[in-house]
Amino acid sequence: MDDGLAKPKNKVWLFGVLILIVACTGIVFAWIKHGSLASSKLVASGPVTITQKVLDNKFGWLGGGAEDTGEGIIERGGLWVRPHPGAFVWDMMQKSKDDEIDFTLSDQEVNNFQKNGIAIMATLWPFADWDQKNLANASDCMVSSNDEFLPKNDKKGRGSYLPQYRCNPSDWIAYQKWVTAVVERYDGDGVSDMPGLTMPISYWEVMNEPDLQFQNVLPAGETDRLNFYKQGPNDYGQLLIETNQAIKSADSKASVLIAGAAGGEDRNLNFYKGVFTNKDTLTAFDIGNVHCISNDQTTHDFNVGTYKKMLTDFGVIKPIWVTEAEAMYGTTGEENYQSTKTSVAGAIMAGAERIFFTRYDFDDTRTDMSKIGEKSNYPSVEKYQTIINDNN
Numbered sequence: 001m002d003d004g005l006a007k008p009k010n011k012v013w014l015f016g017v018l019i020l021i022v023a024c025t026g027i028v029f030a031w032i033k034h035g036s037l038a039s040s041k042l043v044a045s046g047p048v049t050i051t052q053k054v055l056d057n058k059f060g061w062l063g064g065g066a067e068d069t070g071e072g073i074i075e076r077g078g079l080w081v082r083p084h085p086g087a088f089v090w091d092m093m094q095k096s097k098d099d100e101i102d103f104t105l106s107d108q109e110v111n112n113f114q115k116n117g118i119a120i121m122a123t124l125w126p127f128a129d130w131d132q133k134n135l136a137n138a139s140d141c142m143v144s145s146n147d148e149f150l151p152k153n154d155k156k157g158r159g160s161y162l163p164q165y166r167c168n169p170s171d172w173i174a175y176q177k178w179v180t181a182v183v184e185r186y187d188g189d190g191v192s193d194m195p196g197l198t199m200p201i202s203y204w205e206v207m208n209e210p211d212l213q214f215q216n217v218l219p220a221g222e223t224d225r226l227n228f229y230k231q232g233p234n235d236y237g238q239l240l241i242e243t244n245q246a247i248k249s250a251d252s253k254a255s256v257l258i259a260g261a262a263g264g265e266d267r268n269l270n271f272y273k274g275v276f277t278n279k280d281t282l283t284a285f286d287i288g289n290v291h292c293i294s295n296d297q298t299t300h301d302f303n304v305g306t307y308k309k310m311l312t313d314f315g316v317i318k319p320i321w322v323t324e325a326e327a328m329y330g331t332t333g334e335e336n337y338q339s340t341k342t343s344v345a346g347a348i349m350a351g352a353e354r355i356f357f358t359r360y361d362f363d364d365t366r367t368d369m370s371k372i373g374e375k376s377n378y379p380s381v382e383k384y385q386t387i388i389n390d391n392n
Contacts, residue, residue, distance in 0.1 A: 066159030233274025264303025333378030
């Protein structure tokens, strides 16, 4: 009798063990397939894209600070942001060649804006002190200790910084590996994406204003305060080509912006004419890029016309974005609104496809262009809405 009862119990026990083995095998297989033992990429929840509503919007703002979530952009009618300098700085994300890439700050930046439905145009900064110290001419790559983007000089609470060495990478393979990993995490293809990604990054800018110090562009007394790049046109051409290759290897559909020219004058554009002497650079970007910090009083088009002519002279026909735009010529908010309104219309007429404003308020004359100031009496929100509604 005891033997008869034991047999069913043994069968149940064996059946349970079998189920446990199968379950564990499935878990191990899944771990091997998707985890650290596999060479294949992690699979995210599914592909995501930038919505047509966002793509149809022509306007954005500079963003600033780790806590910026873009409410000021939304209420003024924009749907784009260009964090400046932003979290995509090699030195901030990777502390040595062999270290894992730290996505903490970049994930936070993406989450901050995507929860408000804002798309990011991200700037890739190819600088890492630990990498550039290996350059033979490393001392020539150091900016002044007074540079405002050094961590010790940040008085604006940006939450990000630029390192002191600002030349091309010493180790191109390590640099391209970093770029590829960054683009892959935010491209929205459902593979190795940031957890919870809903608004991918599809537009990447290769650094910023490399022409700023070229041919003494900055006025006397300003050269120590701001210098984004310590090399010349040929060097930037190489950076553009190498970065474009890395971006497209991760996301063939991504759009690459050449670094924004600091202005539309010859002293700015001569730098890019030097870049384009290397014909390979002409196919290493998808979107032209020019800035205007209130220096278009005669053209009233955010420098788009002269920039477009420069591209045309090289046989280049590409979209043009203005990734820093302001026309603060007046002494009152109303005067600045009117000049901005005129320049926006002129820029779009000249061919600008997207414009990023640097000022949130027309009566704000502070030097910090990436943050909303104290509440002003001038109705800047409504005035920006008027400009955007008239031109979207």
